[in-house]
Amino acid sequence: MSLPEAVRGALRRTLAERREEYLARLTDLVARDTRVLDHGVGGGREAAGQEYLEELLTRMGARVEREPLEEEAIREGMRLHGEGNPGHDLTDRWNLSALFPGGNGPSLLFDGHVDTMPPDGWTRDPLTPSVEEGRLYGLGACDMKGGLMAACMAVKLLKDTGIPLPGDVKILSVADEEGGGNGTLCALMRGHRAEGALVCEPTSGALTVAHMGFLFFRVTVSGVSLHSGEKWKGVNAIEKAVLLMEALRDLEHRWLLEHRRPLLPPPNINVGVIEGGTAGSTVPDRCSFTLCLHYLPGMDRDEVVREVEEALMRRSAGDAWLADHPPRWEITQEGRPFEMDRNHPFVEILRSAAADALEREVPVVGSPAGNDARLLRNIGGMPTAILGPGPLENCHMPDEWLPVEEYLGCILAYATLILEWGGRTE
DSSP states (O other): OOOOHHHHHHHHHHHHHHHHHHHHHHHHHHTSOOBBSTTTTTOBOTHHHHHHHHHHHHHTTOEEEEEEOOHHHHHHHHHHHSOOOOSOOOTTOEEEEEEEOOOSEEEEEEEEEOOBOOOOSOSSOTTSOEEETTEEESTTIIIIIHHHHHHHHHHHHHHHHTOOOSEEEEEEEESOTTTTSHHHHHHHHTTOOOSOEEEOOOOTTOEEEEEOEEEEEEEEEEOBOOBGGGGGGSBOHHHHHHHHHHHHHHHHHHHHHHOOOTTSOOOEEEEEEEEEOSOTTBOOSEEEEEEEEEEOTTSOHHHHHHHHHHHHHHHHHTSHHHHHSOOEEEEEEEEOOEEOOTTSHHHHHHHHHHHHHHTSOOOEEEESSOOTHHHHHHTTOOOEEEOOSSOGGGTTOTTOEEEHHHHHHHHHHHHHHHHHHHTOOO
């Protein structure tokens, strides 16, 4: 269904009148330090943002609940669904669930994470948000406090315009997404469901219906240390690690030829961290490297892991030292792929609502970066898509910024989705 022109006009007028108020709510949230520590393993400061949202959503009339992240639920998620990242410090880390009761139409769930990565390399204060030339600068403005607050303000826009909700609307503000998605996993293990789910991650207003799965590996190689003047008597662990990285590069090249999926790039393996050695004059006796592997929907996760192990062991078997001293490896974080039928009614209605609100064609795309959509779809069984303000390339970057007009446009798009999805009678 498409909204009557009178309703569309009323929403646009209210948005114009309230834009500074809606923007102020976002800058207030960005000013709260909600960073994770060591990708969530060392804890997180999400409570500062959750407390702000709790007060805001309560004033808006939501039924609000705090839901602590629990190690037991994470381990149960791993056992039942192969998802979860245990062993994180969960002290004072909790999700916020806000339910806005509506009519009898289909229900809708908005999912957004309040946590951010720590700031690094910034040239301005990351916790003092500022608007300059149409951009809101601040830590988490793009990833993804902009999308999360847009969902909150979409409900407020409807209320401010005097339009009742046609169906229940639930907003999940989750913690520890940057740690692999433990927040949304815990919410699903508690039973949160709806008849449609939207992840508000930044897509520059495009509609994302697929993303890649990811696996983080840490590989450790041993050697024999001594003075570099007698290098031949030792074993250089860094050089042995390079052999293994070459083996993984060969595996990546083979995957490039074997695996394709519409809307997504080929699978890839990126070595992002190398640690080893103490001085140029010392043969290193230890080297470790960390990699992130992205794989496609349709690739079996266990088979991907098997192929990585096989590549490491095959290369090790061809080296005299590694054959007797094979590398150790472990998976430190992971998430499965996500894919949604682009012809599903939820996707079609979301695309129509976004195009109507943004007054432009909305492309249907895939994303190389994983997010919580996989959990909502694969575990929750909900029709799920991703659409939010801001460019993906701004995530985890110094001097992160969000286009203000995209934020306001997504408020209108989300409000339109609430009405069009909730008003669906088929």
